[in-house]
Amino acid sequence: MKRVGLLTSGGDCQALNATMRGIVKALSNNIDELEVYGFMNGYQGMIHGDYRLLTSKDFSGILTKGGTILGSSRTPFKTINDPDENGLNKVEAMMQNYYKLRLDCLYVLGGNGSQKTANLLSEKGLNVIHLPKTIDNDIWGTDMTFGFYSAVNIATEAIDCIHTTAASHNRVFIVEIMGHKVGWLTLYAGIAGGADVILIPEIPYRIDKVIEAINKRTKSGKGFTVLAVAEGAVCADDLKLSKKEYKKKMESNHYPSVAYELADQILAKTGNEVRITVPGHTQRGGAPCPYDRALSTRLGVAGAKAFLDGEFGVMIGIVHDKTVRLPMKESAGKLKVVEKDNQFVKEAKMLGISFGDEDV
Numbered sequence: 001m002k003r004v005g006l007l008t009s010g011g012d013c014q015a016l017n018a019t020m021r022g023i024v025k026a027l028s029n030n031i032d033e034l035e036v037y038g039f040m041n042g043y044q045g046m047i048h049g050d051y052r053l054l055t056s057k058d059f060s061g062i063l064t065k066g067g068t069i070l071g072s073s074r075t076p077f078k079t080i081n082d083p084d085e086n087g088l089n090k091v092e093a094m095m096q097n098y099y100k101l102r103l104d105c106l107y108v109l110g111g112n113g114s115q116k117t118a119n120l121l122s123e124k125g126l127n128v129i130h131l132p133k134t135i136d137n138d139i140w141g142t143d144m145t146f147g148f149y150s151a152v153n154i155a156t157e158a159i160d161c162i163h164t165t166a167a168s169h170n171r172v173f174i175v176e177i178m179g180h181k182v183g184w185l186t187l188y189a190g191i192a193g194g195a196d197v198i199l200i201p202e203i204p205y206r207i208d209k210v211i212e213a214i215n216k217r218t219k220s221g222k223g224f225t226v227l228a229v230a231e232g233a234v235c236a237d238d239l240k241l242s243k244k245e246y247k248k249k250m251e252s253n254h255y256p257s258v259a260y261e262l263a264d265q266i267l268a269k270t271g272n273e274v275r276i277t278v279p280g281h282t283q284r285g286g287a288p289c290p291y292d293r294a295l296s297t298r299l300g301v302a303g304a305k306a307f308l309d310g311e312f313g314v315m316i317g318i319v320h321d322k323t324v325r326l327p328m329k330e331s332a333g334k335l336k337v338v339e340k341d342n343q344f345v346k347e348a349k350m351l352g353i354s355f356g357d358e359d360v
């Protein structure tokens with residue numbers, strides 16, 4: 001008899017269910033006696049002993065289902081060693097539940113933060129395998145995370161819809177795109193949606209350059225401009241502030257996000273009417289796109305294979321279209337960012353797309 005545990009941790013995304021299905025299908029096809037336990041709501045379920053014995057029925061018909069059948073929660077790594085509100089040692093509690101269920105392996109489907117906790121549990125001696133999920137695509141060591149392309153589709157559709165109304169009204173539109181501290185989602189959706197300006201955290205923008213790009217379009221007879229702006233985009237002027245000054249600015253800032261501050265600046269400097277669209281959590285919702293269904297199934301199968309080979313403490317990634325196993329300790333805590341010399345950025349600039357950092 002082999003026993004494995006599954007948990008989905010952090011912000012949800014598309015294809016979490018498809019990944020679990022891939023793991024369990026591949027395991028049950030290759031192991032005669034298998035028990036699968038699902039911890040509910042991420043690490044919280046593992047801490048508090050909230051789990052369910054899952055059967056093949058649980059994995060039937062979930063390839064296309066968004067969200068996660070196990071539920072998810074954020075359990076910040078920085079507080080993982082602090083006792084919970086009842087004085088419970090969270091790491092010990094998770095280990096006890098692992099041993100109580102006599103698990104042979106724990107599969108963690110999660111992003112960067114969840115990977116750090118997975119790595120900690122692995123260092124404590126548990127057999128852990130991590131599968132990289134996130135719409136942000138910011139996990140170091142894998143070309144792609146599942147969820148990313150589904151979110152690109154949704155963000156692109158939002159930009160597509162904005163295009164027609166922006167053109168009809170000759171307006172400037174900002175579409176604020178998720179991605180946390182990195183710009184992958186904005187870069188891909190911005191290019192796929194034909195945005196005129198793309199602002200990402202890795203390339204701090206200058207407001208005068210953004211205005212230049214808008215004015216250039218106006219002069220060329222295009223009355224509208226669509227900006228794809230990452231939620232984490234940074235204004236270069238803010239980088240000049242000391243930590244104290246920046247903190248003061250943020251505290252007194254009445255803008256809900258960077259898009260709103262930018263909109264005010266554009267209005268003040270060009271007189272252009274600016275509208276903001278925030279697709280927000282729709283980017284994480286709904287059914288996974290076909291690419292994510294295929295990717296997550298591949299990663300799930302590769303995760304099952306790692307178990308069958310007895311290899312633990314690894315993240316299953318995809319590099320040059322091949323699944324790989326990467327020691328978790330190598331990627332835990334490292335962000336995969338859009339490098340300044342990223343080829344896609346250069347290509348976008350060749351098209352005349354402004355990143356707010358260059359003369360146009």
Ligand code: F6P
Nearest residue numbers: 011111134135136178179180284
């Ligand atoms: O990491 C995924 C993500 O959707 C980010 O893009 C975003 O910044 C964050 O999660 C939002 O988190 P929450 O769902 O907790 O608001």
